[in-house]
Amino acid sequence: MVSKTEETQLNRLENQVDNGGGGAWDYLCLVRKLKVRRSEKVFKYGLSILNDPKKRSALGPEEWTLYEQVAIAAMDCQCLDVTKDCIKVLQKKFPESKRVGRLNGMLLEAKGSWAEAEKAYSSLLEDNSLDQVIHKRRVAMAKAQGNISKAIELLNKYLEIFMADHDAWRELADIYVSLQMYKQAAFCYEELILSQPTVPLYHLAYADVLYTLGGLENLQTAKKYYASTIDLTGGKNTRALFGICLCTSAIAQVSKGRNKEDKESPELQSLAATALEKDYKQRAADKLGLLTSALRSLKI
Amino acid sequence: MVAELKYEISQNAYIKLVLHALKHKTTAVNGILLGRVKPQNESVVEIIDSVPLFHSNLALLPPREIALIMIEEHYGSEGLGIAGYFHANERFDDAELGIVAKNIGDHICRYFPQAAVFLLDNKRLEALPKGKDQSLVIQLYIRDASKNWKLAGPDGGSRLVIKEPAANVVLSDYISSEKWQDVVDFDDHLDDIKMDWLNPELFK
Numbered sequence: 001m002v003s004k005t006e007e008t009q010l011n012r013l014e015n016q017v018d019n020g021g022g023g024a025w026d027y028l029c030l031v032r033k034l035k036v037r038r039s040e041k042v043f044k045y046g047l048s049i050l051n052d053p054k055k056r057s058a059l060g061p062e063e064w065t066l067y068e069q070v071a072i073a074a075m076d077c078q079c080l081d082v083t084k085d086c087i088k089v090l091q092k093k094f095p096e097s098k099r100v101g102r103l104n105g106m107l108l109e110a111k112g113s114w115a116e117a118e119k120a121y122s123s124l125l126e127d128n129s130l131d132q133v134i135h136k137r138r139v140a141m142a143k144a145q146g147n148i149s150k151a152i153e154l155l156n157k158y159l160e161i162f163m164a165d166h167d168a169w170r171e172l173a174d175i176y177v178s179l180q181m182y183k184q185a186a187f188c189y190e191e192l193i194l195s196q197p198t199v200p201l202y203h204l205a206y207a208d209v210l211y212t213l214g215g216l217e218n219l220q221t222a223k224k225y226y227a228s229t230i231d232l233t234g235g236k237n238t239r240a241l242f243g244i245c246l247c248t249s250a251i252a253q254v255s256k257g258r259n260k261e262d263k264e265s266p267e268l269q270s271l272a273a274t275a276l277e278k279d280y281k282q283r284a285a286d287k288l289g290l291l292t293s294a295l296r297s298l299k300i
Numbered sequence: 301m302v303a304e305l306k307y308e309i310s311q312n313a314y315i316k317l318v319l320h321a322l323k324h325k326t327t328a329v330n331g332i333l334l335g336r337v338k339p340q341n342e343s344v345v346e347i348i349d350s351v352p353l354f355h356s357n358l359a360l361l362p363p364r365e366i367a368l369i370m371i372e373e374h375y376g377s378e379g380l381g382i383a384g385y386f387h388a389n390e391r392f393d394d395a396e397l398g399i400v401a402k403n404i405g406d407h408i409c410r411y412f413p414q415a416a417v418f419l420l421d422n423k424r425l426e427a428l429p430k431g432k433d434q435s436l437v438i439q440l441y442i443r444d445a446s447k448n449w450k451l452a453g454p455d456g457g458s459r460l461v462i463k464e465p466a467a468n469v470v471l472s473d474y475i476s477s478e479k480w481q482d483v484v485d486f487d488d489h490l491d492d493i494k495m496d497w498l499n500p501e502l503f504k
Contacts, residue, residue, distance in 0.1 A: 004491075037326065146394060177359050178328070178390075180399060205357075212361040239490050242366050284493040287370070294369045 001170070001201060002034050010034060017045060024049060025059070032069060039076035046070035047082065064093060071103055075110040083107055098124055102133060109141055117141060132162055139171075151175060166192060173205065182213045200232035200240075207243055216254050223247035227268065235275055244272035249298040269299075304459065306344045307384075307416055307440060309333075311464040312503055313350040315471050316483065318437060320352035321388035321420050323480040329355045330404070331485075332368070333384035334375045337414065345414050347383055349375070351497055352485035358387075359400045367486045367497075374498070383412055386438070388420035395422070397441055402449050409443060417441040417449060429475065434468055436460060 002010070013027045024045040031038055047070055049055045056063055071086035087107065090100045101124050108117035118141065121134050135158045142151035155172045162168065173188035189206035196202065207225035210218040226243035233240065248269040273295050280288045317331045335347040351371050354363060372382060385408055387401040397419050405417040418438040425437040440452040440460040452459045464470075474480070482502055488495040 144391065146391060174357070177357055178400070180359050180403075208357070208360045208362050212359070238493055239363065242490075243362050246362050246365060280493060284496075286496075287493070290370045290373050293373045294366065297369060297373075 039073040042073035200229045203229040241272045309347040311467040317386045319480040324355035328390040331386040334380045335383035354487045384416040386418045
């Protein structure tokens with residue numbers, strides 16, 4: 001998960017490298033640190049460093065990390081020959097390594113040899129049953145083969161042991177949403193918000209899921225979480241601002257004809273609308289007309 | 301019930317959606333098709349433009365609702381309405397029309413009964429650069445009398461045509477030049493409103 005500042009920094013660096021301005025190694029390190037998936041670029045720039053003996057030796061011990069990074073990027077780009085070469089180099093340097101064993105497992109996955117990959121991972125797990133990466137590879141394999149229910153089962157088992165793995169909770173939430181299992185997705189986001197209450201992304205995602213579930217209570221809670229997202233992002237999150245407007249409109253629809261026990265204060269909605277209009281006027285003036293009509297149609 | 305409706309898609313609408321799918325190879329993507337019943341021929345629906353929607357959390361409502369409101373508002377003033385839905389699955393081997401796509405298709409049919417759903421055909425897309433198969437890389441799905449989404453014909457038959465015959469050539473060119481990097485979708489817009497989901501400069 002990457003913040004806007006981090007993404008801008010990464011893209012700037014990427015553009016610099018693309019345009020011949022150097023900084024390839026910094027770029028590769030940043031990709032690794034942020035754990036983003038930019039396999040084509042990593043493959044291109046990583047391989048060019050590895051193929052240049054001077055550049056390679058300048059890396060010192062980091063050379064091996066680069067081999068691993070390029071091996072994985074090569075698999076993502078289906079250039080398995082490069083992967084094999086990288087693994088060979090690593091195997092020579094680290095003969096008994098489990099980490100290299102994992103790469104071999106991933107290579108089997110990339111080839112589509114699921115059964116053999118499963119065997120490789122099982123044997124690695126025998127020596128270390130708490131290897132998180134391998135557990136997650138098995139989830140990925142299930143997903144890749146289209147066996148979503150197995151992926152869910154494995155991921156749930158994983159989270160019983162490694163309940164602090166936020167990426168895993170997010171992955172599980174994503175899978176549930178794609179299957180329209182919104183209640184289960186909501187549970188995942190609740191876990192995330194409990195453990196990291198100041199990360200706005202979780203509040204936003206939770207609100208989106210609650211809105212999608214619908215019903216008066218969920219809509220009211222969604223509105224609260226859009227509000228907390230706005231709070232945590234200094235009012236700059238467009239999606240949360242829209243969320244307030246959508247919730248207010250939906251709540252009004254659902255409570256039509258009911259006794260209005262809690263009076264919905266209109267301030268939050270008008271504040272959100274004003275913030276959106278101000279932002280569009282400044283940065284997307286050609287869409288301001290569309291925004292105004294959209295907001296008008298939501299005020300029903 | 302619905303007589304043999306034909307769908308005529310424009311090159312730009314077609315290419316925009318495929319490029320969007322290529323920009324986000326690792327996730328499912330979707331898009332909206334804009335069009336209308338052809339004024340001169342009621343048995344033809346012409347798809348004149350498309351808007352790439354999302355590349356994450358396709359099944360969540362809030363971003364979709366905002367997108368649909370804005371899209372309808374914009375294209376309504378041009379005499380066009382939402383006429384269909386495009387979906388590309390996450391996995392290469394997945395050739396099924398999933399539940400999310402069907403639900404969105406159903407929703408669109410409420411307002412435009414002749415709406416169609418298009419599914420990206422991954423195998424044909426892969427074969428495109430090799431130049432062997434010149435059929436469109438999208439599959440046409442239409443609702444039957446019992447409101448189930450069915451693949452139209454063995455491969456869309458002749459119910460889906462493209463106005464410009466060289467569209468696949470143009471598409472292949474764009475793929476080689478990695479034009480997909482320039483496609484902006486609604487997700488991008490919501491992350492940064494400066495990004496224009498109308499993609500006005502894409503084909504200039």
